[in-house]
Amino acid sequence: MVTQTPVDLHALARRIRRHVVRMVFEAKSGHIGGSLSATDILTVLYASVLRHDPQRPDWPARDRFVMSKGHCTPVQYAVLAEFGYLPVEELATFRRAGSRLQGHSVLGRPPGAENSAGSLGMGLSFGLGIQLAARVQGLDIHSYVLMGDGEQDEGQVWEAAMAAAHHRAGGLVALIDRNGIQNDDFTAKTMSTEPLDEKYRAFGWTVRAGVDGHDLDAIVEALRWARDVRGQPTCVIFDTIKGKGVSFMQSNPAFHGAPPTPEQFEQAMRELADGADGS
């Protein structure tokens, strides 16, 4: 299997959101808001754009997904599980002693995790390294690097942005999950990073901004556009909602890194049940 096209991506995304909420609830810790904001982007990426094969996680010619916002492992592990990289039951071990599924991303654990992350700002550099290696090896592959908008505070992001344009790193695709909230508060109050699109353009990138990060058709169209740009790095800025899919978590800074209470968990699972949103 090189690419998978599930019939109902909406249902898949809802299932992944349920995994996310359950993992963080059962672990009593974890980053739920930024996982839910990125769920649709990753679901579409793995289903329709990324060239990968869960049966061969070491396939040299695979595209790489680089998780730069490494605290959002709930969605990363849930996606990897749904696409066959690990048993879905293993998600219940998230953040527990002896589990492969640490709180923040670790290269190779589980298979399909391409990089170690947690300290923010390193993934774009890592992805650039992959694409430069691909150039040395004559491999035509892509690296999709998922970053947060709060993560744009990190100076290293801009070192990497400058270097990627300088080296004309085609195949390097920055995906920004612009949910507008970081650890302590709204990004606009914490550190102004806007206008992100103009910043990336000024650094020499080809940019598409204003993509609805919860419209699956818009996501697939934007990702395919980014994939097909040749010879230069591309950036897609997705407008997303932190905590998307659970009414009381949406756009609520309290759910950056806090688990839901039992009552909140029950309500979240009701809201995320199949058919609950009328679909």
Next chain:
Amino acid sequence: MTTTNRAPAATREALGPTLIKLRREGLDLVVVDADLGKSTSARQFGDAFPERFFTFGVAEQNLISVAAGLASMGHVVFASTFAVFAEHAFDQLRMSVAQPHLNVKLVASHGGVSTGEDGASAQSIEDLALMCSLVGFRVIVPCDVVEAAAAVEAAARTPGPFYIRTSRPKSSVIYTDGARFEVGKANTLREGRDVSIIACGLMVERALAAAQTLAGAGVQARVLNMATVRPLDLPALERAAAETGAIVVAEEHLAHSGLGALCAQALASSHPVPMEFVAVDDRYGESGTSAEVMDLMGLTPERIVAAARRAVDRKRV
């Protein structure tokens, strides 16, 4: 053993030519650099193999995480900059390289206070502490240009992350070409039964000079070149303690957190003996020629001689 008759050379000069040789032998090298390739000699590789050489400007954090990405694709990756700027990318070394144990070899030149005229900001006296704290890193401080070349080759041929510290000034050539180098193996440069002087980098030459002086006064000092600071050669260290009963550690680094501290910790549990330390006290350096600053910071053969005498005296108590 004394120094060879070869003209003095800087350990940093070994990097570029060795990498070129290794690439010609077929090693899958990629080299990355942060605007110091002329000084570290890495640029010579770029001139020979431009398709395998990438520069990143004055941006060391990006440099190290890019190196990690390249290594994740199977290449043997050499990154080079100055030692103080390697410190600038500590978390990148920790999270991007050490935690996934990627095949990145960081060769940092201008280590220690012998960097000289540029002053305190350019003098790394804490790099070994930082690099030795990274799980799985091997840390090497070659004493001359021959050993530096051998260390680069050994790092290239040994999987996993390395930190190799080289120096700016020219120094004596101690080894003859083709001398064997083994990661984690200390080298006895001079035999002695009264005291052991354990040194790395530029302090090896000073240790040999000190041993010569001590011999004139009837004290036979063993000189161990502990080029691999991590992992230490424990058997050689324990033999030195058991057979000579007193130890001096000499290094171009802060006393509280470098080779001396590591040796003391290792011996404390197996062969505690009187130990003395010749290193940088709890202070920063200043400008001056390499020799002037080394003297100013007390990194001299005379200090090693005095330390050896103290250690020998303490044995007799």
